[in-house]
Amino acid sequence: MRLAETEYRVMKQIWANEGITAKELAEALRVRVGWSKTTTYTVISRCMQKNYIRREDPKFHCYSLISREQVAEAETDALISNNFDDRPDLLVASLLGRKKLTAAQMAELYALVEKMDDEA
Amino acid sequence: MISTLLGMSARGGVMIAVVALLRAALQHRVRRDVWLAAWAIAALRLLAPFSLRSPVSIYNLLRPAAAQVIPVAPVSVQAAIPGAPAVRGPEPLAILWLVGALALALVCLCLHLRSLRRYRFSVPCDPGMALPPRVRVRRLEGLSAPLTYGLFRPVILLPANLAEDSQDLTHILQHELAHIRHWDVGWKLLMLVTLAVHWFNPLVWGMTWLVSQDLEMRCDAEAVRALGDGAKKAYAWTLIRAEEQKLASFLQPGFAHSGTAGRIRALARGRSSAVCSAVLAVLLCLLLLFCFATERVLASPPPAADPAPAQVIAPAPIPAAVPEETPEPVSVPEPEEAAVPEPAPVLIPADEPEPEPEPVPEPEPEPVPEAEPGPEPEAAVEFKQLETLPLAVYAPGAMSMAEGETITVSVGTGWVELYSDNPGAVQAGGVYDAGGVFVSSFTAGREGSANIYYNQDGAWLLFAAVSVHP
Numbered sequence: 001m002r003l004a005e006t007e008y009r010v011m012k013q014i015w016a017n018e019g020i021t022a023k024e025l026a027e028a029l030r031v032r033v034g035w036s037k038t039t040t041y042t043v044i045s046r047c048m049q050k051n052y053i054r055r056e057d058p059k060f061h062c063y064s065l066i067s068r069e070q071v072a073e074a075e076t077d078a079l080i081s082n083n084f085d086d087r088p089d090l091l092v093a094s095l096l097g098r099k100k101l102t103a104a105q106m107a108e109l110y111a112l113v114e115k116m117d118d119e120a
Numbered sequence: 121m122i123s124t125l126l127g128m129s130a131r132g133g134v135m136i137a138v139v140a141l142l143r144a145a146l147q148h149r150v151r152r153d154v155w156l157a158a159w160a161i162a163a164l165r166l167l168a169p170f171s172l173r174s175p176v177s178i179y180n181l182l183r184p185a186a187a188q189v190i191p192v193a194p195v196s197v198q199a200a201i202p203g204a205p206a207v208r209g210p211e212p213l214a215i216l217w218l219v220g221a222l223a224l225a226l227v228c229l230c231l232h233l234r235s236l237r238r239y240r241f242s243v244p245c246d247p248g249m250a251l252p253p254r255v256r257v258r259r260l261e262g263l264s265a266p267l268t269y270g271l272f273r274p275v276i277l278l279p280a281n282l283a284e285d286s287q288d289l290t291h292i293l294q295h296e297l298a299h300i301r302h303w304d305v306g307w308k309l310l311m312l313v314t315l316a317v318h319w320f321n322p323l324v325w326g327m328t329w330l331v332s333q334d335l336e337m338r339c340d341a342e343a344v345r346a347l348g349d350g351a352k353k354a355y356a357w358t359l360i361r362a363e364e365q366k367l368a369s370f371l372q373p374g375f376a377h378s379g380t381a382g383r384i385r386a387l388a389r390g391r392s393s394a395v396c397s398a399v400l401a402v403l404l405c406l407l408l409l410f411c412f413a414t415e416r417v418l419a420s421p422p423p424a425a426d427p428a429p430a431q432v433i434a435p436a437p438i439p440a441a442v443p444e445e446t447p448e449p450v451s452v453p454e455p456e457e458a459a460v461p462e463p464a465p466v467l468i469p470a471d472e473p474e475p476e477p478e479p480v481p482e483p484e485p486e487p488v489p490e491a492e493p494g495p496e497p498e499a500a501v502e503f504k505q506l507e508t509l510p511l512a513v514y515a516p517g518a519m520s521m522a523e524g525e526t527i528t529v530s531v532g533t534g535w536v537e538l539y540s541d542n543p544g545a546v547q548a549g550g551v552y553d554a555g556g557v558f559v560s561s562f563t564a565g566r567e568g569s570a571n572i573y574y575n576q577d578g579a580w581l582l583f584a585a586v587s588v589h590p
Contacts, residue, residue, distance in 0.1 A: 005261045005280060006241045039240045 001066065002074050003052075006043045009033060011052060011071070014064045022060040122213045123549070124169055125317070131179075132166035133323040135412045140330060142404065148389040151397040152338035154404065156307075159331050161408045163314050166324065174414035221316045228312055239269065245278055247293055248285050255300060257293070265362055266292045271309075274300045291351075291358040294343035301342075304335050333379050337386045344387065356384050519584045521546070521564040528561045538562055539580065542570035545588045564588040 003011060013028050014020060020028075026040040035043075044062065047053040054063045076091075084090040095101055101109070139158040147155065165171075242258035251257065254273050261280040268276050276296045282289055299305075311328045318324040340359075344352050363380040521527065526549075538548035538560050545568030549561040562572060569587045573580040 005243060005259075009243065033243045036240065043241070 001050075001052075001071065002078060003071055007047050007050075007052065008071075010040070010043050010047055011064060011066070014053065014062050015068055018063055019056075019061045022062060025062060122211055122217065125217065128166060128169065129318050129321045129324070131171075131412070132162055132318065133321055134178075135162045135165055135408055136323045136327045138412060139404075139408070140326065143330070146400070148386065149392060149396065150400050151392045151394065152334045152341060154397050154401040155334045156331070156338065157401050158404050158408060159327060159334070161405055161413065162327060163310055165408075165413045166314050166318055171413060171415045174410055176410050177414040178411045179415060217320065220319045224319050225312070225316045228316075236269070239275070239277060242275075242277060246284060247276075248289065249293060252297070252300070255297070266296060268296045268299050268305070271303070271305045274305070276300075287354060288358045288361060291343060291347065291355050292362075294346050295339050298339035298342040298346075299335070302335075302338070304339070307331065307335055333382060336379075337383055340383055340387055341390060341392075352387055356387055359384055359387075519586045521586055521588050523564050523566060523588060523590050526561050526563040537575045538583065539573045539575070540570045540586075541573070542568055544568055546570040546572060546586050548572060562586075 009029065009032075010025065013025055017024075022041065022044055025044065026035070026037045029035045029040050030037070044053060048055060052064065052066050054065050055061070056063060080086060080088050080091050084094070096106075139155065139162060142158075143155050239258075239260060242260040245257050245259040247257040255276065256273070257276045257278065259278050259280050259282070263277060263279040266276065266278050266282070268274055276293065278289070278292065282292070311331055315324055315328055340355070344355050347355065359380050519527075540546040540548045540562060544565050547563050547565055549563060564586070565588065567588050567590050569585070571585050572583040574583045575581075
């Protein structure tokens, strides 16, 4: 699932601090992005409606119901679909070609591909 | 009160038309500030309820009768008995205007508040350049075009899909900063107030649009100047790209929602000299201030202010004769609620105003010093054949009015101009044609005393000496 920017900011805080109370969340976001308490609470309730967040009382603790990986996957799929014509290899080629990867990362990638080859 | 408003609106409209014409001819030769200065004067004219008289006023060209006959539908003209009381309730036109004005203000306020609620969800954004201290830059997802809101702590709001450190960003920021430097949100507020007051005048709507255009174009010019030579073309491309996503909003001067085609044209053609602009600005403002914002001077100066009852010609006995002679429209019954009559002097009948004036027994030539000072604000005095009869059917020489009271004078056929030598105390009103009957009026202002003169064959004659009490 793809998140709006507001929801993403809230989820980032929760992923970093599972079980954070809504009050602490509001304070953290006030510092980071300048949102008022009402604004944060509104976004939290939107996230709850969409089942991104689970609420635990008595103190309004927030737990995530979706994972970082799920969100990243959805975004990547959209990226590939919109910008690379549904071809993941074009995305990788783009990353390689634009020298966005360090030598260590490239080695890691290479090893991954090798492993997939073996499994396949 | 409505007549004052209509007068202001009409004169404002004339000014708007003049400025718009000049602007259409000259706008690409001079700086935008010229037109904005002119619009400021027009807004002043539209909002200020007074005006000075000047011999160079353009309205001196108008024939008095033509200038002053204003068809007013629900004019309540009382029957012939002098002093017959009737309460002037709130004019229906005034109520209609108030409803329109409030509705417009309310709608704009609601739209603005709704927008502000949406903007709360913005996140900070790095502008990539130095900014004045109070200005903040933020990014909002779903925003279609950049805008600026806030008068004292301005916020520049950018669409989320604007790439940071792109050329578009720099252009947009320069443009919005120019808006902030010139307090353009204040301009928008001024236009809103003017529009709320003059919502019925299409020329004022036109002015609002032209002012928006001029504000945007001025900021375009400034942004391009700040960006340096050769930036014009790139800036124009930014405008075109932004045109694709428009956000319509009234109180927030934005980037793409004001006639982009016109703005690009202005960029392309603008070749302005600062000196020419300054000269034209000064000339135009002087012209507007002295010729279009002023009133015409009166026909001839009145005699020295000297309440001399002896000057008043003893009026002929009227009341008995008048009912028969009264033309039909004059005896229109009072549409508003009738007043509760005070224990009145003999002059005033003690019951509801009726369509047929009763033959009141008292002969009015007897000098009754005090007219009815009670709550009834309106009394009508009728006379006919202005050329031969004097106006003063009222108690000759002296009249007392309460602050805010208005006396309506029906003048039969023809027209009469009333003049007060103390407009602070008594303001003489214009002439109105209510279906064939001409009506004039004067209204008591603050406490004081005044003489009212009427003009007959070029000579000023005393109509009444009025004392105004609170």
